[in-house]
Amino acid sequence: MxxxxxxxxxxxxxxxxxxxxxxxxxxxxxxxxxxxxxxxxxxxxxxxxxxxxxxxxxxxxxxxxxxxxxxxxxxxxxxxxxxxxxxxxxxxxxxxxxxxxxxxxxxxxxxxxxxxxxxxxxxxxxxxxxxxxxxxxxxxxxxxxxxxxxxxxxxxxxxxxxxxxxxxxxxxxxxxSETMPPAAAEILRSLRVLSYWIAAGGVEPELLRLEPSLETYESPFLAQNVEMTAYLKATPEHWGKAPGDADERHLRVLFGQCQDVIERVRNTAARDGTSIRLTYHLQRLRQLLRRSEQLLDILEGVQNDRSGVAAYPxxxxxxxxxxxxxxxxxNLRKHMRQNTELIALRVTDNASHRGDHYITNTPREYWSMARSAMIGGGVIAFMACLKLLLVGTQMPPLTGAILFCLNYGLGFCLIHILHGTVSTKQPAMTANTIAASIEEAGGKLRNIEAMTDLIARTCRSQIVAILGNIGIAIPLAALIAWTVFKIGGTPFASPEEALYLLEAQSPVHGGAVFYAAIAGVCLFISGLISGYYDNYAAYNRIPERILQLDWPRRLFGESRRRHFATYVGDNLGALAGNFLFGVLLGGTTLFGLLLGLPIDIRHVAFSSAFVGVALVGLDFSAHLSAVVWAALGVGMIGFINLSVSFALAMDVALRSRQVSDAQWRTLGRSVLAHLLRRPMDFFLPPRTGGA
Structure with a gap:
């Protein structure tokens, strides 16, 4: 050898x-x-x-x-x-x-x-x-x-x-060889099949509905098939000669036009709603076009260099x-993940539009968010007191769970109707907005600095929302408990019950941190639900369908009917997400009871309201250590609520846009550097109008 x-x-x-x-x-x-x-x-x-x-x-x-x-x-x-x-x-x-x-x-x-x-x-x-x-x-x-x-x-x-x-x-x-090799002939046959599938995909009814120009003008999906037929016929005849009619440049132009149509349809669908089938179909069309271009690259390399070296890459x-x-x-995992990303893309494209409302840019918007959060905190204080009253009635578990769900669900809907804000509802929506600012093609980050600034604005918006919720929920809940005691003579919560409420929020005397994580998962799910129903309302044209009904006009008049239809179109996702979030919170305890598992929830706004009630029950004096632990617990509950829901929503939103782990780490390092360099950007708005 x-x-x-x-x-x-x-x-x-x-x-x-x-x-x-x-x-x-x-x-x-x-x-x-x-x-x-x-x-x-x-x-x-x-x-x-x-x-x-x-x-x-x-x-x-x-x-x-x-x-x-x-x-x-x-x-x-x-x-x-x-x-x-x-x-x-x-x-x-x-x-x-x-x-x-x-x-x-x-x-x-x-x-x-x-x-x-x-x-x-x-x-x-x-x-x-x-x-x-x-x-x-x-x-x-x-x-x-x-x-x-x-x-x-x-x-x-x-x-x-x-x-x-x-x-x-x-x-x-x-x-x-002076004649076309068998491998090149196989590529041509494959291109014929791919071209047929692209042409068929270009006349899908859902595609035509969102892009009517495909019917009015010549469709590039059909035109590429005509051009492909001519290319497939000319290539064997001109093999080894000048390209002539076998030039594939016009085909590439038509493929580019097909990609442009797909992008227009996706943008239209993000605004007017889409379906899982359409999202799946658009993804398949992209893959077919990409594979066709890859095969053309190989043929071009072989024809330009008869030795084949140019075709190696x-x-x-x-x-x-x-x-x-x-x-x-x-692989089942790949199939599940691939389709989960498609569904997530469908949902997050719509949820991202709502997330814009939860991110402040100017001082005026910042303080407006604070006032909105105060409204939410006020309603939550009443909801927390109502829950304590329901708990005191000793109802059967199923009846109690139903009433808890209605209390939470209707209360959250009321907050939305009153233009209030629940701080923990923000992460699932703002994560989608952050992800939507990432270029879908390849999941490339367009501008790291702009993304970092967006995250900083998101953080300070969520912090002021939490402070607004807590700042009103604690004193108002305490005021309600004190008023009930003064009017009725009976403590809203006895000292024993008040001590239990404090220990329930403590991070060391119970499972508050774990329960807060469960609430974070519920928040994430509610964000997906909101995105789904926003998409549902847009795709199925719910406002237009309401306007076709005659009985609302007869009962309420034309003006109110139009106002109602517009309101449903703009707020169906938010209302559904808020109500079903309440159902998730209220039903978690019953679910754990049925399974024999110690499952409960901890929500920062409700926990803070319970602390306010407990302070009145303890007459603002005794058990200082329990109060301190409860205060620390409220802070940890808020952090866990936000971090879990934001992390889950961000993960789904980024995976739906195929952002790599390396790009995610790059963004994380940029955020950390911004935090060290300008920490106040994450807590307070700028003095001027810019972010």
Whole structure:
């Protein structure tokens, strides 16, 4: 065996002897496999699978080892012309003898069957694997990368490592054919199928409803199919010659116009409402267009450089993507997450518009938010006292839970009608607004400084809302309890009950922190509910449908009917979210009772009101330590309420826009730096009108 002249001496010098020994074993095995590939009767698929097994690291996340194995294989191919010829011929044979269409048109593209059907299919294939068609290139790929964890190292080694490997195979050593190779013909067939699907997707009824110009003027979705047909006909005739009619530039222009239509429809849907089906359909159209462009990139590279070297980058990029997608073909978690992101995008697009009202920019808006929060705190004080009265009646659990739900739900709706603010309702809405400012395409952050400033404005708006709620809830609840005592002569809460109320808010005498987290989850869910019903009202044109009813006009008159229809359209999501948030809070205790679990909720505004009632019950004097712990508990409850609901809402909103963890960390570092540099921005408004 000839020595490896251009070995990885520098990297190996840094490895321990056991790893170098393992790499040495891999080298011998790789060479033996490559020698066997030269046998015309060899099982090519099996040998290539074994070759991938030699590259595969023991730990799929061990990217460095995988990269070293690939570098060693590349070194062998560069040093041994007969071995690289064997590997090159084997890959060419597979490409010429297997069908490509399903790999290019199905792998990594959302199915047209919908969420439930695809979920059932994946579960069925998990329980009983499907029979693979040996004539498909997709089947070969599955067998070569037969471990689902392969996606980690395949994508982790990076495009450069794969480019080095394909370059080492020296496909340019093979004389270019004057006729179209079978692999290029397979790409053309795949482009035909993709074009048909794009054209069919462009005439979906929901798409036409939101973009009427597709019916009035020539649709780019249909025009691209006409152009694609001409391109597919001309390409074989002009293979190896000047592009002529086989120029794909006009196709790319039409693909760009299709993307523009999709973006317009998405923006319209964000304003006028959308459906899960439409969101799913738009995402699938994007994938079809992207796959078509990737295949055109490969054909363009091959035609511009007959050696094929120019086509290496698009081939590597698409191959890595297809491999990773095939590894996840039956993955239930990916399917659930992918569709959850689509639903989240649908909801957050609408919730984000409402979140603008919870973020202040100027001092005037800041103090207006404070006054609005005071209204909310006043209503909550009455709601808290009413709950204590209901608790004192010793009702059956189910009856009590229903009344608690009505107390919470109707009270929150009343706050909204009175233009008040509940501080903890803000995070789920403002998180969507922050996420909506992130560019959807690729989830790229447009302007880190602008995003950081938006988060700072959000924080100070939520802080003043909490202070407004607490600042009114505590003294007003205490005033109500004192008034009841003076009028009736009976304490609103006995000393024992008052002490219990204080201990219930304490972070050390009970599960207040855990219960506050449960309330935070309820807040997050209510934010999604608000977004859903805002979208529902817009998409189903609820105001317009109300205006078609005659009986409201006969009973209330035309002016009141129009005012009511407008109010429902603007506030259905807020009212539904507030009422159902109340149902969640009121029903949590009953849910825990039914399951035998110690589940309860703690909401910062209600906890502060209970502290006010307890102070009157203790005559403002005794149990100073309990009061101090309760005050600390209220602060912690508020922090947990806000942080849990905001974190959950932000996570869903960012995932729906496919923002990477690295970008999220970049934003986090920017926020921390802003906090250290200008901390007052997070607490007080600017002196001038700007934020």
């Amino acid at each position: 000839p020595p490896i002249r251009r070995s990885l001496r520098a990297p190996q010098a840094q490895l321990d002897p056991s790893i170098r020994k393992e790499l040495g074993k891999g080298t011998i095995t790789m060479e033996q496999l490559l020698c066997q590939l030269a046998d015309p009767n060899a099982n090519t698929t099996r040998l290539l699978t074994q070759l991938i097994d030699e590259i595969r690291p023991a730990d799929a996340h061990d990217i460095d080892t995988a990269r070293l194995h690939m570098a060693r294989l590349s070194e062998i191919l560069r040093d041994r012309p007969e071995l690289r010829a064997a590997l090159r011929d084997a890959i060419t044979k597979l490409a010429q003898t297997h069908r490509h269409i399903e790999l290019y048109t199905v792998t990594g593209i959302l199915p047209n069957t919908g969420f439930v059907a695809e979920l059932v299919r994946r579960i069925g294939h998990k329980l009983l694997p499907e029979v693979l068609d040996r004539g498909l290139l997709r089947t070969v790929l599955r067998r070569m990368y037969h471990q689902a964890s392969d996606r980690h190292w395949v994508g982790g080694v990076g495009e450069d490592a794969w480019l080095e490997l394909i370059t080492a195979m020296r496909f340019d050593e093979v004389a270019a 698009p081939i590597v990029k698409l191959s890595m993507q297809l491999t990773c997608d095939e590894c996840l073909r039956d």
